[in-house]
Every structure is written in structure tokens, then in C-alpha cells.
Amino acid sequence: MKKTGAQILLESLRLEGADIIFGYPGGAVLDVYDELFNFPIKHILVRHEQAAVHAADGYARATGRPGVCLVTSGPGATNTVTGIATAYMDSIPIVVFSGQVPSALIGNDAFQEADIVGITRPCTKHNYLVKDVADLARIIKEAFYLATTGRPGPVLVDIPKDVLRAATTFHYPDEVKMRSYNPTYKGHPGQIVKAVKLILKSRQPVAYVGGGTILSEAALELTEFSRLLTIPTTTTLMGLGAFPEDDPLSMGMLGMHGTYRANMAVTECDLLIAIGARFDDRVTGNLEKFAPNAKIIHIDIDPTSISKNVKVDVPIVGDVKDVLGNIIKTIVEEDIEAYKKSLQPWNKQIHEWKATYPLAYKKKKNIINPQYVVEKISELAGEDAIISTEVGQNQMWTAQYYKFMKPRTFLTSGGLGTMGYGFPAAMGAQAAFPDRLVIDIAGDGSIQMNIQELATVMQYRLPVKIAILNNHFLGMVRQWQELFYDKKYSYTCMQVQPDYVKLAEAYGAKGFRATKVEEVEAVIKKGFATDGPVIMEFVVAKEEDVYPMVPAGAPISEMLLV
């Protein structure tokens, strides 16, 4: 029996195991929505297409499975661009389906036409314009395969309306045949032996762990590796959750707002083992002075990441899980005790750094410290809670003061730095895990960028908890103005804001506010205990800064401390 393009799309999604579509209907995708009405896949109607993509992204980060979006042509498609670029920078597997004007009208400046394939070419891993319904099933199969294999990333499939309406025999391919795409998973055995030799020769090693470790599901292997050899371990923003932060080997985050010990350890180390990380400028600061005395081992599935910013001594192209597993296997047991012993002075040094300059802030009495709010949330939320953030100070305080213990519990826009990401991402994670506690730690600037999704979480009973650290400023920009622009607070003060408690109530959600230190814990507890979506507003110190801070372009050993 023949099926239409719209039917093929939905059948293919079902065969790919998609259980939720985040979407928004429109003229070009009416045929899909018509089929979707009685189709056994849940659809969540967002209030803005950007949120659909962030939700699919949050779903993907929390579950490890690809997120799926469906939008219409023209503005529906262009509204997804920020979401797609966000997923691209952080290598998140999502597949976005956009409707397109009928084939015959493409290029005619038709109503709601946009060249979305052209627009998203530089921010997708790959994209497709489907020209013939006979290609649709194969393209969908390829789209999911590309999104989820190798270095993951977003894939967009643009489908003209006539292709959605045309019919053909449906056959979903069992496998993908692409001669031009063959990611390397297995690390080269010779390189692994070289790496092990280098590790055993080192006396001051550091494991520098990025988001690739989480994407590769290699948190266990990493933890085993670091503990086996007692190698001090620091994670990037994207790597948070890959290594339990209560472990004495954990140095927390490194980089611009990294801990003193992590930045000092990287600066002083004789071996840097980069694991699924990409030497981003927010991590390295001044490249010349980044790990200046170290040999570098770099494990990454993407060859373009290796020696892009920093020259590497032992590159290993491969999947972190496979490579770390093989490194552990290659290490001879007899060598371990002597090696661990040889690292004792180094580990002692790191503990001294930690004791001298721990993460700290000046506690205020009459006004709430934002860091304190994050600490309290961390204390009360439990290991299984999923935390998302927006971008700016809220994000950095969360990275610093929230104790992440498990992978896939932290959703944040690291590469692109997208304000407005956190709430819809939390919504996507909550849709995947209806019974887990999902919290968006937000700022007063960011939360207003996708606040419309309060309607969505109400409609689908997604009990996301939003904690707004309200300093009435675009805090991180204000911090830069304070430190580097003579305190000229040019357009960073958000004088007029909604009453967030009333706003929550307007949508039918619950809102609570804390203005005093003593109220913080009670508000958090009340928020967590309340069914359904909640906004918790914390009116915090207005001009609190994130420290440590490495000024842009400085070496990471030169930190401004509290």
C-alpha cells in the first residue's frame, strides 16, 4: 500500500523510536499535523519555535536519545535557527523537520518561503531538502544516523508541501549506506600504548574532561581511570556531571570562572590528558600560557578538534568510551601502586591550593547571595535532579556551586551561550522524565527570553521549577562593565520587570518569592513540594560578581579572586 510523505515521516519517526515531537503547526506542514492527530507519538505544542528546538535539545541531553522538532516553513523554520546553532556548538543530536513551500514555488519568494537549508548550512552537521517522496525514508534514516553517530549534532530535513502530499511505497531502510561518512570509534592501538607510556612517565598529570565524555556515555570509564591512577580531574562547563564532584580528585571546573586549584593545576602540570574537550577560548585563556610545560594527550572523536587550537603530542581519534576503556586495559597492574605513590606530592599540592583559595564568596547578612541560593538548591534537590541554566552569572554560579554527581543532569548552552535556553530545555527534559525534579536556574534577563513557555508547561503538566536569581541586571555584562568599562552600566539595568509571582499565577502556575536570607530555604522547599510548574524568585544582591575570573585573553593562572 502506498503512503503519503506525511505518513512516511511519522512512520519513520516511530521506527526511529521517537516518543515526543516538539512542534508548531503551519500551512506547509498541515498534512503532517493532519496525520499526527491520531498517531501514537506525543506532540508538545510549544509557544515559539525556538523553544521547540531547545526542548528537543534538553530532551537529548537528558536522555542521550535524539530530540525531534517539527515546524512550518518560512518564519517557523527561521525561528529554529538559534536552537539549531545552540545544539551545533554543543554537539547535541537533534533532528528538525521543517515544512517548505511546494517544489514548484521554491525560489519564487512565495508566502512563508525561506531558504532554510541555505540558512542552516553552517550550523547543522548536515541538512537536506527532500525533492522526491521516494527519497524521504532514506533521508530520514540518514538524518537520525548522522545526528547520533560520530560527533553528534543537529540535522535539518526540509520537506516541500507537495512531497508531503505525494505517495509512494514505504520501505524504511535497515541500514545506512554513505560512502563519504565513516566516523572512527576505535582509538589507534599504537597511540593508546604511547599515551599509557606518557601517563606513567608523568608526575603532575591533569585530566581535562569535556562534554564529549558525556556524549560518549563514558562517565564510568572516566571515573575508573582517574581513580585507578589518582589523577586530579577537572571538567569544562560541558563536562560537568562526568566526574562526581564529591570525589577528592575532583577539581571542579577550569577556565575563565574555574576554580583556583583547577587553573593552577593545568598551568603547572607536566601532562594534560584532554578527554572529549576542544580547548575552547573560555577554557584556555591566553593559549601561549595554557599548560605551558605539559605534554598533551588528546582524545576526541572529531579529528578537526585535534591540534585546532593547541599542538598535541599524542592525538587519539576515537570514541572516549572505547579509548579510555582500552587505556585502562593497557595499564599493567604492577605499575599502578608505584605511579600512585609518585603522584602524592602533586595531589598534596592541589589540596593545598584548594585549602588556600577555595571557591568562596562574601556572605551578606541582609541581602541574599545568589551563590547561597545555588548551594541550597544543590543541597535540597538530590542527585537525580536535572538542572538547566540560562546564560551569564546564573550559569557560572550554578557551574561553580552546584555539586554535579551524575552525567546528563546538567543542561546548559556552553558553546553558543544562548540566553533563553534553560527554561525550554528543562521543559524537554521534564517531558522525557515526568517524575524527576527538573530545575531551571535562571537570571531575570534570560528568563524573559522564553517566558511564553509557561503556557506549554501548564498545558502538558510539566512540573518544571524555575529559580530566578533576580539582581535586576544583565549581571554578567554588568560585571564586565564594572571591571573593564569603568562601571558605566550602559543598558544593563532591567528596571522594569514583571511581578514574577503574579506572572506565574497568570499562567495558572505557582509563584513564591524570597527577599531575605532566612526565606531562601523555605521557598526552595515549598517550590519543590508544590505540584506543577513553579517560579521561585530570589531577590539577590544587585552587584555580586562571579569569582574567580580570568580576564579575557589573560593566562588562566592570573585570576581575580574574591
Place this chain on the structure above:
Amino acid sequence: MRHTISVLVENEFGVLSRVSGLFSGRGFNIESLCVAETIDPETSRMTIVTSGNEQIVEQIKKQLHKLINVIKVIDHQEIDSLERELALIKVTAEAETRAEILRIVDIFRARVVDVTQKSYTVEITGDENKVAAIIEMLRPMGIKELVRTGKVAMGRGSKTAK
């Protein structure tokens, strides 16, 4: 340093824009780019002349390879290769210079492919130096128009790039 890079790609719509977009998006240079179908109608071959230090050229090659439609990337600096370019040169040919132009054409084993009372159009094929040399020789006669294909390149020997 300049590198000539051959890129074997799937002959699909949009591939050229993916490749050129990669160069512009990442700030890499393109000095010339030449593209056409190969013997296999499902693949096309691009020849790109680019420049940069070792690290940049390494990135260019890796980034090209990362594009989903790219099948193979060959750096002709790493192998013994033939490189050729074709140019059409429309040169002023007045009575006093016509003979001289024909002599130059003959010396370079070029050809005159179009003639008028006032001009010759010369076709030259050769490596970069040869094309540059004939242009220099003809320049004093007055070059009215010049078009070059950009380089194509192929490895020497019986091995093929598939």
C-alpha cells in the same frame, strides 16, 4: 604556503556551497576553485588552491573531510602531481605586433582560437609558471581580456583517487 587540494565529492545539489561556505565561514583563503563531474556521474571533483601555514592547511583538510558529502581529500603538496590550468587571452593585434604575437604563441605551444582585424584570442594550457610567463610576454601588446580556469591537478602514476 600555497597548497593545491583535490576534493572528491558526491555530485549533489548544494555541495559547492557547503565547501565554499566552509572557507568563508572559517576565514580560509580560496585562490581558485574548479569543479566538474568525474568519470563517475555520481561524483564531482573540486580542485582548490589555498594558502596558509601548516596548521591552517591541516585544519582546512580536516574540515573538508568532515563535510558529509566529501568522499576524499588529496593534498597535492604531499604527492607527485600534475597541475594544469587553461587561460584564454584576448590580446590587441595591430599590424606591427601580429607576427610577434604568433611567434610567442608558437614558442609557448599555445593556439590562436579566434581572430579579428584588431585582436587574437590565445588559448594556453600549462602549469602555473607557463601561464604566467605567456601573460607577461603578451602584456606589452595589450591584453584586453583574460580568463583562467583555475588549476586542476592529478597525481602522477597509475594510482587513482577513488
